[in-house]
Amino acid sequence: MNPLVSLYNAISLTHLIPVGGEDLDRLSGDVRLTRAGHAEPPVLLLGEKEPRSPHEGEVIYTDDIGALCRRWNWKEADRTKLTPETKNAVLVIEALPPLTSDMLQRAVEELAALVERHVGGAVSTLFLHRENPEGSLR
Known part of the structure; x- marks a missing residue:
């Protein structure tokens, strides 16, 4: 760590x-704080085995590839750890x-x-x- x-x-x-x-x-491109759309790409979160897509309307940080964090900055992505x-x-x-x-x-x-x-x-x-x-x- x-x-x-x-x-x-x-x-x-x-x-x-x-x-x-x-x-x-x-990071790839700009970072944005936004609400997830209905077709967000799956993201592998720290400590999880399978990637999952953010729920529609969920607050996420994202870049040009996909979510960096879900539920504000609570659940961080493995990709950018x-x-x-x-x-x-x-x-x-x-x-x-x-x-x-x-x-x-x-x-x-x-x-x-x-x-x-x-x-x-x-x-x-x-x-x-x-x-x-x-x-x-x-």
């Missing part, structure tokens, strides 16, 4: 918020009420500090929301 998983799980448990991560180099070989990662923190922007900022800062201290490399942050719905990961 990649040490980033342990770090983001610590933040998730400390702040009681959903946090996930994907290998940026395994963080591994010991991962060199570039995207970590996602989801913030819905009652989490405030200050609470989110604190969680992001703590995660960034943990990553820099224990994993190394460069950390950059990007906040997406209704008024800023897209950004560049590279």
Whole structure:
């Protein structure tokens, strides 16, 4: 397992918020947060033996190949999982009420500090929301 998983799980448990991560180099095209259509391609999720299609209307993260995560960032796909070989990662923190922007900022800062201290490399942050719905990961 990649040490980033342990770090983001610590933040998730400390702040009681959903946090996930994907290998940026395994993504294909743009990442989108959307609702699954009726004919989504099957996706192999971590810990499962058979790929399954997301349910119509289910909230998923997807790229040009298919779902990266199902049910927001709860069920992650095997295809884009963080591994010991991962060199570039995207970590996602989801913030819905009652989490405030200050609470989110604190969680992001703590995660960034943990990553820099224990994993190394460069950390950059990007906040997406209704008024800023897209950004560049590279």
